[in-house]
Amino acid sequence: MYKILKAEKLAEKIYLMDVLAPRVAKHCQPGQFVIVKMDEKGERIPLTICDYNREAGTITIVFQSIGASTTKMAELKEGDCFEDFVGPLGCASELVHEDIEELKKKKIVFIAGGVGTAPVYPQVKWLHEHGVDADVIIGAKNKDMLILEEPMREVAGNLYVTTDDGSYVRKGMGTDVLKDLVNNEGKKYDLCVAIGPLIMMKFVCLLTKELGIPTVVSMNPIMVDGTGMCGACRLQVGDEIKFACVDGPEFDGHKVDFDQAMKRQQMYKTEEGRAMLALTE
Ligand code: FES
Known part of the structure; x- marks a missing residue:
């Protein structure tokens, strides 16, 4: 059994949990995911790892309650347990395999949309810990749906926030911010990493193709x-x-x-x- 050490509501229908899973925490890398199962009959739910603490043996997951299983999962509290917590699965972000000195020469921009901010966070944090400060753009529907702004600020080189309805900081999409940074502020990027809804990643890719910025999506x-x-x-x-x-x-x-x-x-x-x-x- 895998104990939940912390359960927190981050925004409407978005939840964060710290789960005690020492073996996963020991081996995981940014970009990988876990599969959680609440009980024997529960559905298997794949979730990208948001953060990990190797010393404490914990993994942080962030999820949105969109179906029956995730809605039930949102009701779990501190002290409750997952029956299964399998991982780390999938391939780690390619960034972690690159030469650090080469990475330091690169200008990297991340674009996170909605709950996609969670899998962006460990990559930005990993880069920061290795002396690479990337620019990060977080987009959310509105102020109430924005997550992880403060933790991200601590690890990002520059953080840009935008909301679809303009209820916080600026109005517009992540692509509008990137366009501004490149076309009006003269920023040049060697790599873009975009994580969020499919439609958002599609439009980021259309733009970065035009701007000539290689782009990785999750x-x-x-x-x-x-x-x-x-x-x-x-x-x-x-x-x-x-x-x-x-x-x-x-x-x-x-x-x-x-x-x-x-x-x-x-x-x-x-x-x-x-x-x-x-x-x-
Ligand atoms: Fe089922 Fe990949 S999620 S095959």
């Missing part, structure tokens, strides 16, 4: 069971077929077929759609 949003078995996370990357949970979750954003991924995500929501996919693949 396809965590299309995972269902996270095991390579269900087929939900199958996606086209260039001329290859990949599975987000096994080959990713991070991919070259300029090669990902987002339209196909969004269509599959929609179809996967219904039994009929899943049957259709099974017939056509």
